[in-house]
Amino acid sequence: MPKGNGKRGAMTPHRFFCINCGAEGIPIYRRVSRQYAAGHRKKLFCPWCREMVNHIECVTDEDVKQFKEDFEEGIYKDEAEESLLACRSTWQR
Numbered sequence: 001m002p003k004g005n006g007k008r009g010a011m012t013p014h015r016f017f018c019i020n021c022g023a024e025g026i027p028i029y030r031r032v033s034r035q036y037a038a039g040h041r042k043k044l045f046c047p048w049c050r051e052m053v054n055h056i057e058c059v060t061d062e063d064v065k066q067f068k069e070d071f072e073e074g075i076y077k078d079e080a081e082e083s084l085l086a087c088r089s090t091w092q093r
């Protein structure tokens, strides 16, 4: 029986881009999986916005290119505002 757990598969950096300012956040290394997560939103702290804001997950250079195009088009603008408002209300006591 092969030692499945001892074998470390290739870790792929998943890049995250802030939908509010478009800056690249800290990449998260994930094990390669069949589940393709590109375009997935993840709430992360953006050091540039100094707030919790949704980030778009990018895996390939194509994803990054697509994000930058979409960001330039302003398609994340409303979502970014909603995300910031939602995060702010979460932190309010």
Ligand SMILES: [Zn+2]
Pocket (backbone or CB within 6 Å): 018, 019, 020, 021, 022, 023, 046, 047, 048, 049, 050, 053
């Ligand atoms: Zn930001």
